Amino acid sequence: MGKALRKETRVEKWEKAISNLSTYATCAPGPVSYVNEKDVETTLTIFGSFEFSLEAMPENSRIFFMALAAISWEEPVPEACLESIWSALEQCGLFSLVVSKLVEGSLIIKLEDQPLYHMHDMVSLYLENKTNDATRALLSDSISYNVALVAPWLFVFGKECMKRPAEQKMGSFFSLLEFMDIEILLVNTTQALMACRSLSELETNRIGFSKILGPRIAEIISIGSLDLIFAVTAAITVIFSPSDYINLAHSLEIAGSIDKLIDLLGACEDTSTLANLSSVLTKISEHVDATIADEILSRIPMVRIADLLTAENEQWHEIVFTTLASLTKVGKLKAVETMIESGIDNKLLVLLGNGSEISQHHAIITLKTFCELGAPLQGCIGPAVLLHLPWHARISLERFVLSDRNVPQSPKPQQSFEVILHNILQRDNKNIIKGIQGLLSLAETANDTRVQDLLLGSHLFDRLAWLLQRREVEKNQVRSQTAFLVMKLACTGGEPYVHRFLELNIVHELIDMLQCNIDELQDSAYYALHQIVFAKGGSLVLQRFLQLRTIEKLVNLLDRKSLKTKDLAMQFLVDITEVGTKPCIERMLASQIVEKLVALEKAGDPFGGAVSRYIQGLNMCKKLQSAERAVMKQHILRKVRSAVRGHKLEAILVASVEASIAEG
Template sequence: MGKALRKEKRAEKWEKAISNLSTYATCAPGPISYINEKEAESTVTIFGSLEFSLEVMPMDSKRLFIALAALSWAEPVPEACLEAIWSVLGDENLFSLTSRKLTEGSLLMEVEPNSLYQVHDMVSLYLDSKTNESVKTLLNDSNAEKMAFISPWLFIFGKETVKRISEQNIELSLSLLEEKQAVIILEAINQALEASMSISEYEASRAGFCKMLGPEIANLMSGSQDLIAVSSVAITNIFTNADYSEYLLSLETVGAIEKLANIIENCEEPLNQTNAFTVLAKLAEFGNQGTTVEVLQRIPMCKLADLLSPRAEEWHDTVCATLMSLIKAGKSKAVEKMFDFEVDRSLIKLLETGSDIAQNHAIVILKAFYELGGSANGSLQPSTLNLLPWQARLRLEKFVLIDQNTLSSPKPQTFEDVLHKLLDSNEKLVLEATQHLIQIIDEVEESRIRDMILRSPLVERLSELLQNGQSDQNSVRSESAFILMKLASSGGEPCIKKFLEHDIITELIKMMQCKIPELQDSAYTALHHMLFSNGGNLVLTQILQTGLIERLVHSMESKSVKDILEVGNKMCLERLFSLQVVEKLVKIEKGTGGSGEYVVSFLKGISKSKHLTTAERKVAKQQVVRKVKATFKGHKFETRVLAALDDCISEGSKGKRLQ
């Protein structure tokens, strides 16, 4: 081909040659230096040249290369998968040396050092011819334990034909319930899922594993404590709410509640404890009243409180999700038991000393506590409240003040009087009206008051006041944002719908982009509370569908992007990725000194997400890191920003570092 095209300048000839490369690969003459070798008569094709190259390679590297034929190379493959394959073939300590021989020979390419690998299209084409040989080596000729270990990896990253074989192996092993193999398979499933390249890939693999695991879950939960412990980890990573509902009866039938409670009491490993807690809480959430009562009676609440220690931050998101499920299921009875074990005091301690992510978890749980259990226990005192961050004060203050003796205030003016002042052009009257409005809005949860407000021109007037661009009207704009925030917090979805009619969200985002810190903060605070209100999903939808996310990326250190990640679901996260929000944040980093603040904020938003499991958060964070690495490659701030990401991910995770 090279000789034929050496002097060819017509583009169509080159394009035709490239498109037909797979055909030429099997019949084009190989390098002339090979043809003279008697033992290399087969090298008169390009594929033959590959065979010749393999002959002179160390045996270990050759075996690894052929084994890679089982993988699909349509997308880059994570290093963890290659390590898993090599562990079936040889000494794990020799993986780096063995794989390096393949990269030196251009048979394997590092897309990212110690992270992702790819092969050239021509090599991929050659490997297609070795698929059967690879399957024989990895599955057919391996012992039962090695086959159990590698099958989940091949189910996620293998070719379609290999996936089907792996699926059959997993189903057979789980149905036979040879305990050692079952434990190996479940552990490998958890490891392979965490190596997923994206949330969408994770979701597809999760659904596949659930189909295999679900029908066998009762048998697995009837095994030893080791098998029950690793099964609870797999259930946590694989089951959705619908799956818990589907397999609830079979889990109850085999006494899963008692067995999981025993795991928590007898095991000192936090990973096993937290996953057992998660499954118990989900059984309570989706079971009947009898199931909920049994879970609340058996669950070791003291162990749950211990895991809220500031030193155990790695487990806080799982523990808080468990608490929310128990509260949802047991309501005031669950809260009462949590008060008995001083879980609320542990949460208040997190508010005072924990990281911002830990504080966020604590605020959400405490709010649910006090809504169901009241503040009669007195654990949250006004003196404590004053020490908390403003987000906590705003969301918890009413539970502290509800029983406090306060001086009776003068008789409030009627709503009509207040509205009349608000419609006036006099700034003093408008500000006076906003103060009176606060007292009225505090009662907006009452349907009569809410309907009266929604029928009035109040929201329309507040929208107009937000738009006032005169510098002497800043106080009015700030107070208007505050009133809207209070309305969203108390009035919920009906008020949010009214806001959308008058384009309030757009106006708040415009305020966030102004140059006045007071207005920026007021607008962000209002939008923050709208996102976290009962109608927050409507706000989120408008932001994503109308292109407002572009503006938010450049506003207030992208705090609202972090909020969106916290309240959004997996589809929302994928949408942010598709809008290249991470790449836009990197661009801001490049222009502002590269402290890592913006991309770290994005990671923290993922950490706070209410709709992602722990494993899904890990996969999403890895996806962010890959995007940042690719966008920052070779830039002068690359090392600094990656170090900031490293610190963020390592915080609270037993000191593990990014490679």
């Protein structure tokens, strides 16, 4: 067949040939060299020859190989899934040795440099009619411990016909309340979810596990052992989405189990149980009445939580910051004051000095939230302390520390604004720039109701949009100053101003400016866009980007010839990743952002570390859960390995990306 098609370039011809080969595999004559046993007639077919060869395999290898019929081989399968099957079969011998023998015999294929396996279509086709045998071996005839070990993996990576039996088996453990088996089941459920190959796969399976686990949690917590309850809370942090906590809070309230969970806070001896239980309880507090919420907030061991906010405990930072966010959301200023009494504010300041970039980012957000709620932080964050903070922390916090809220408003803002607006409406560039500079002082108080009504009720924004559209060389300074004013209004005024920017297409005018060949204008456009997406109305911008497919256009800017355009586009895409939602990031990945970033790294300076910078943005994204983030990062790593394979930078780039993934 290979010889006959060696000059054939049409895909459909190859597909037809492969299809025919698969169709007739059970009856096509086998190679003459295979027929060395005249009394074995079955060897006269391709599958017959294959089966004849399997008889020579050691029994443990053959049983394991046949059990692989339970797996869907449409996509590569993680090694941990195969290992769970091996463990459930209780065969003698080393898993690694048996797998290497199967790889050596081409029965399964290991991906280069990745703990993933796939299978040749012909081998997969042979196993197609062995699925029932695999089901019996793994689920029906196996002891309950082994079923608990393998069922979650089959639910995620098994063939479609395996998912229902696996689901039924998992459901039966919860119905029978077999505590030890449920613990094993929960541990393997979280491991199987974390091994998902894509975000959509994670989401689908998480919903499935949530439906199995959700209805029984309240009962398990009511009567379960200490170890089982801790296992349940650990699983909840991975399996449950924010909406699942609403039903969880309701069911726990009805069962009276919340008090038991609260009491267990004192029994948490190790860090993981404390972090997981605190996280679950604070998220529950968002959906219960005020009395129960206050009880939860008062019992959270803040001093122990504060102890986790050190550079050495970075692995717990994400879940701790999530816990603090829930506490401030529910408890407002009262919760913040309790945190300050426990020294959390000082721990956050120390993190700003010695923590990783991701930890610093979360610390800044938390401190800003404290300030916005009116917390008395002036004692620990004074002007002298500000001088020693990283610049991005200073910019974020100085307006809370240095602002004098007792300064009276200008008595006649209307009169002064009319003079300023008159200047901006002039044709002369000097007058326009003078008017813009005059507006900067008003922009500092753009969130004041009087100033907001004044600015939004005028024709100012129509004029700003028009000024950004001017392409004449003599208007460059005006355009740059206009972008700066837009940035200040977004920073201080937030959503009402961002909404007006979108109405008048100002945001997309800035994106156009980002692509011009004048450095000053490009920088002005980037800083304005950066502040707009980070402003309180930034989510409106991201929604518009999704609607207009702007994200795809921004990703395509990475292919431009201009180094400046590519660099600023990359920075802005990292910004969007940091503040964006799951659909934004999925859209980027689908637009091949990883492949384009790898191409930039191959080109050398100034794009070294481009992929790592993108992963840092992903690590800082607050709208992703830890499981979603982990799956995305593994997806990115696979894309990087594929895109850089064979290049001289392969080892360095892969190692750099792996280090960035580990850091988060």
